[in-house]
Amino acid sequence: MSWWDDALHRAVVEIVLAGALAAIIGVQVVVRKLSFFTMALTHATFPGVVAASLIGVNIFVGGLVAGAVVALAVAALGRRPGQNSAAATGVVLSAGFALGAGLVATQDGFSRDLSSFLVGSILTVDTQDLIVTAVMLVVVSALLLVCARPFLYGGFDRSFSGRWDIVLMLAIEAVVVTVVPAVGTILAVSLIVAPAAAARLWSDRIPMITGIAVGIGITGGLGGLWISYQWNVAAGASIALSVTILAAVAAALRRAIQVPTGPPSSRQVTTTAGLA
Amino acid sequence: MLRYHQAAVGYRGVPVLTDVTFEVGPGQILVLAGPNGAGKSTLIKSMLGQAEVLSGKATIDGPTGYVPQLGDLDPDFPISAGQVVLMGRYRPRGWWRPTSKADRRAAATALARVDLQERSRVRFGLLSGGQRQRVLLARALASEPRLLLLDEPFNGVDVVSQQAIVGVLRELVADGVTLVLSTHDLGLARDLADVVCLVNGRQWAFGPPSEVLSAETLRLAYGGHAIDLPDGRTVLVDP
Amino acid sequence: MIEPFTVPFMGRALTELALLALICGPVSVFVFLRRLSFVSDALTHTVFPGVVIGFLAGGLEGIVVGALVAGVLTAVVLTLLTRGGALSDDASTAVVLAAMFSIGVVLVSRRKSYTSDLSSFLFGRILTVTTQQIVETAVLAVVILAMLAVAARALLFRTFDPAGASAAGFRIVALDLWLNIIVALVVVAAVRAVGTILVVALLIVPAATARLLTGRLVPMALIGTGLILGAGYLGLLVSWTASVDYGISLTSASAVVLLLVLAYVLALPFRRRHQKATTTRSSVHELVG
Structure with missing residues (x-):
């Protein structure tokens, strides 16, 4: 029996890979304020996954196609006068979720599938899932490294964006599609957003933020897996919770450290004025 | 009545503008002049309590009216010009009370003063830039302020609207209202101001326009981008 | 077309939806204008642990x-977290959403009926709404509409021009909290009967659709209410017909949401025409003055 045959061992590897993958893309999500979009993606790829499994196509492909449609729909609808991207994202989210849930409901054993979609089933990942996650980790890291500059400009200067926005949205989508089947939607959102949001408070430099986020993501993920194993609670939820708690601690720690160096005293104000 | 003494203003403890010292009485127009990003808006926000006075002293006597920059408002917002003006009558105390007949009359009068009474039912975002600015001025009028703050009121405004706005401002001054308006248009500053406060990161000069808007002080504030013309005027060149 | 609703449970389902239409029409206008889609979505998830703990x-x-x-x-926490602007609104909303929902899942995952509990939370049980639930919803509806009516003007001011409202002496944080609590109450009123999927849709889609058809506030709210009534009636009818006549199991909640989204898609072309007409009219006036 090889080391890989143990479900818990596979889960450990998956959470390390997924934690890193989610944290890396999460930095972009947080900096560009795309959390709601990410949430919508997790819900709206649902019908794609369900439809793919109904007609017998690879569910990864199904999710990818549905996600691409969603990304383009949000981009197109959000630009219309009078509409805003929040509303457009909300409409797409509702539509995708309702469609997916409706499709599932026409099948037997529907509640089982639905709950695994929501909270994942990390203890049942197979070797193929691991390979997909590992490959995506390499691909997305490479993409972010190559496109670091345009993404940065895109985040800084709205007029520059456009096609880079689409590239970024599709990258987020690819990550979501990769991690959701293994870990579920809620966990995907917390793995993507929480580590990066906490790391953002610690630094203004993207590489630094990314490093901290990956650390928080992997540590929190392993901690959550251990909790779930110890107390027999849903793995996806306990991982999401432990990542969030870790991120909250990191954020609170930052606040605590910040106080002494915080607002300049009136003496400093005078000094600044004197120099100016 | 508006008085600042050795004040520094900014956000979250970080000063944006320092050394602010001036005094304006009733019926006077104070123009805040300076390049973009000089801290004019921050100074106005500090008078509204939305930016912090970090050191020194600021005395502001209300009730205060405020005309925001046009760019801060969403042109797609589904609201009519008349509804915007009526907002000037909303009061934080007694906010649950419906608007009274007197409120609606005051709003209608204010809209008539800026010459837009027949545009009351048109959606705010469909008006021209100048008309929108006049609607915002009408909203401030409807609140019957003693101190009126206008942030860049002539940005993107056509000549007709500019004249209408200036006409109303002069009426207000005659009624004893104190006016503060920011602009980066030095010609306008010269025409309108009783006193000018020239700022760029700090206050560089304060006094009557003839003194403050001299080539010398301008060069100080704008850091060498001021050029004297033979006819005695000064122009500014962006770096 | 009325016949299915003479069956008592269908009649109760329609009544519940009609009550929700009454509150969600106006509330969704504010959700749309204040861009609270994500907050609404978050609230539907964060009440979950409350539901579980309450039930236990x-x-x-x-x-x-x-x-x-x-x-x-949640309404209080979200208002406080986003107040200083230290964390961006959407990141903190996402974190609160995921954390609270996870607490709910952790609690419920120790129960045997785990999956059916989860799915009933998602879909609600619109077809098993009891008279008592309708009464609860009605009471909450009165509270919500009253809260909205008294604060509507101040909320509108704050939404349109936060700096101006604050200058006029309104406390922005208090108003934000007020609106967040209103949305939370709507979620509470609706979530047990109609499920999270439908609540999110009811809070977002009606106003987004109505905005495509009109640029005025009161008509927006009325159109929103009308849309929910229409989609609610048709959705129930379609899911009834599908399951009774064709044996297809079609969830009512999904049917109602998909009809609402269909209305949004159908309204998309209208926007351009409506926009163009008014723009031309106003530009004539611009020439005059």
């Missing part, structure tokens, strides 16, 4: 209380 502590009676506590708590 007090059975069916405890659910509303638990949801109420969790909803109001």
